[in-house]
Amino acid sequence: MTTVEREARIVERVPKQLCVGGHWRDARSGATFKVEDPATGSVLCEVADAGQADGMDALEAAAAAQASWAQYPPRERGEILRRAYELLMDRQDDLALLMTLEMGKPVAESKGEIAYAADFFRWFAEEAVRIGGGYAVAPNGQSRLLVMRQPVGPSLLITPWNFPMAMGTRKIGPAVAAGCTMILKPAQQTPLSALALADVLQEAGLPDGVLSVLTTTDAGGVTGPLLRDGRLRKLSFTGSTPVGRALIKQSADQVLRTSMELGGNAPFLVFDDADLDAAVAGAMQAKMRNIGEACTAANRIYVQSGVVGEFAERLTGRMAALRMGRGTEAGVDVGPLIDDRARGKVQDLVDDAVHRGARVLLGGEPGEGAGYFYRPTVLTDVPKDSEVSRTEIFGPVAPVIPFDTEQEALAEANNTEFGLVSYVFTRDLGRALRMSEGLETGMVGLNQGIVSNPAAPFGGVKQSGLGREGGSVGIDEYLETKYVGIAGF
Template sequence: MTAADREARVVDQVSKQLFIGGRWRDAKSGATFKVEDPSTGSVLCEIADAGTDDAFAALDAATAAQPTWRKHPPRERGEILRRAYELLMERQDDLALLMTLEMGKPLAEAKGEIAYAADFFRWFSEEAVRIEGGYSVSPNGQARFLVMRQPVGPAMLVTPWNFPMAMGTRKIGPAIAAGCTMVLKPAQQTPLSALALADILREAGLPEGVLSVIPTTDAGGVTEPLLRDGRIRKISFTGSTPVGRKLIEQSAEQVLRTSMELGGNAPFLVFDDADLDAAVEGAMMAKMRNIGEACTAANRMYVQAGVADEFARRLTERMGALKIGRGTDEGVQVGPLIDAKAREKVQGLVDDAVNRGAKVMVGGGPSDGDGYFYRPTVLADVPQESQLSHTEIFGPVAPIIPFQTEDEAVAAANDTEFGLVSYLFTQDLGRAFRVSEALDAGMVGLNQGVVSNPAAPFGGVKHSGLGREGGNVGIEEFLETKYVGIAGID
């Protein structure tokens, strides 16, 4: 089988319909939209384009299934997730290729994401049987307090294009474990991974109506009516801060539970006592994971003046050696950005920094050929007032900003409305604790360039969001607390 034949096969084996109430169906309007390969600009396939009627059909299915699903034995809910985990791992190669075709990331990274995505199902399969309550005696001894945890109810899940499988499992896993039904709206750019995931969960034994998947080109027209309907009781969203703010406003009418994993502007601090080899390696991971298209990507690299030049030299050498190309090609380390608009944004930020005095060490512009490629770029001596010091880049650009003192570095790192993750490299134990505590972020990577882990709580502060996903607290986002007071006990 040729590479082209295999690519066609993995696309063909995914349903192009909506998944509603456990069944595949066309959009009621008959509308479809095109899914593009960002490395070539060519069309992979056409997908059913959900409208408002389809969204309400999905909500009807979720509402009808909720009373039975909430009573489903926790052990069986966990076993469904465990079977889905095993199916994801068995089909890792095909699912990774599918993701690379619709999103662009190199195949090795896509395989890593499938494993990461599957681990959320494995983690929450174990959490399903650990939903605990409480029992205590009232202070006066005359009553008893019974505390129970129950599913919040039907949930709306909205996922982004940059991690199309992992962001789905990170939300679906705890919802299934908690006993919530779901309506999932995946990103328009990457619906195939979500549709493949729906089929895997169906095969793993998920009952009809528990999960519906409705790709659409009209995100607002599909989600807003559901949020205002009153039957959805929870929304979990990963995406930009402006869209998150809008969804919070819409959720207020029905006082919905909200989880918001929003934008980032991650600082990456390197002190002069750091292990420079480890810092450069960490910078490559924090910057170039997913081609820089990640909310956790290192956005501003603050390097103490004594090591700034050497750090820049080493990072430039590493970035300049990366192989750019279609993610399916052997040895490729940098794929395309998601679309032309994304590439234009990155170029605008680089141009602004250069016009303000930044020095291009490597890269600085798009690469030749088809697709939305941008060369890995290092900018030295970036002014703090440049736009990319305050804007999420979402591309393979590493701006280096020198600093003198610890206080200066912390102040600059915190000078943003965002607070998702910060990175810190130092071998001084006291400094490690001081700076970790001083950074305004929901997560800190101390001497490491990747913080994401299904067993750890993921989320930010300030305008980076509300709530946490993963870890022991991830399931809490899908549970309500009910207190029962028992009187008449002497």
């Protein structure tokens, strides 16, 4: 089988219809939309384009199934997730290629994401049987206090295009473990991974009605009525801060439980005493993972003056060695950005920085040929007032900014409305602890460039979001706490 034939076969296998309450069907209107390969601009296939009526059908299914699903034995819910984990790992190669075709990242990275995504199912399979409660004697001894944990109820899960499988499992895993029914609305650019995930969960034994998947070009038209309907009780969203703000406002009328994983502007701090080899390696991970299209990507690289020149030189060398191309090709390190608008935004940020005095050490321009490629780029002498210092880049651009003192580094790192993650490289234990305590972010990577881990709580502060996903607290977002006072003692 040729490469082209294999790609076509993998795309062909994926369901193209909506999954409404566990049943595959066309959109009520019969509408479809095209899914594009960002590396070539060619059309991969067409999938169903849900409308408002389809969304309400999905909510009806979720509401109808909620009571019985909440009573499902926790061990059996966990076993469904465990089987889904095993299916994802068994199909890792095919699912990775599918992801690369619709999103663009190199296949090696896509395989890593499938493993990461599957691990959320494995983690929450184990958490399903650990939902606790409490029993206590009231302080006056006259009653007993019983605390129980119950599922929140029907949940709307909205996921982005940059990690199309992992963002789905990170939300579905705890919802299944807690006993919540779900409606998943994936990003328009990358619907195939979500549809493939629904197919896997059905095969793993997820009962009808528990999960619906709505692919659509009209996100607001589909989700707006759901947010206004009292049967929906939970919203979990991963995406941009402006969209998150709008969804929080829409959620206020029904006082929905909300989880928001929003934008980032991650500072990456390198001190004079850092292991420079480790710092450069960490910067490559934090900057270039997922082509820089990650909310955790290093956005502002602050390097202490004593090593800024050497660091910039080493980083430029590493970036220059990266091979750019279609992610399905062997040896490719950097795939395309998701679409032309994303590439245009990156170019605008680079142009602004250069106009304000930054120097381009590498790149600074789009790639040639078809697809939405942008060359790996290193900027130095980046002014603090440049847009690239304030705006999430979402591309393969590394701005290097010098600093002199620890106090200056901390002040600059915190000088943002965002607070998702920060990175610190130093061999001074006291400094490491001071920075970890002082940085206004929900996560800190200390001498490492990747923080994401299913066993750890993922989330930010300030305008980077609300709540946490993953870790032992991840399931809490899908559970309500009920207190029962017992008299008669």
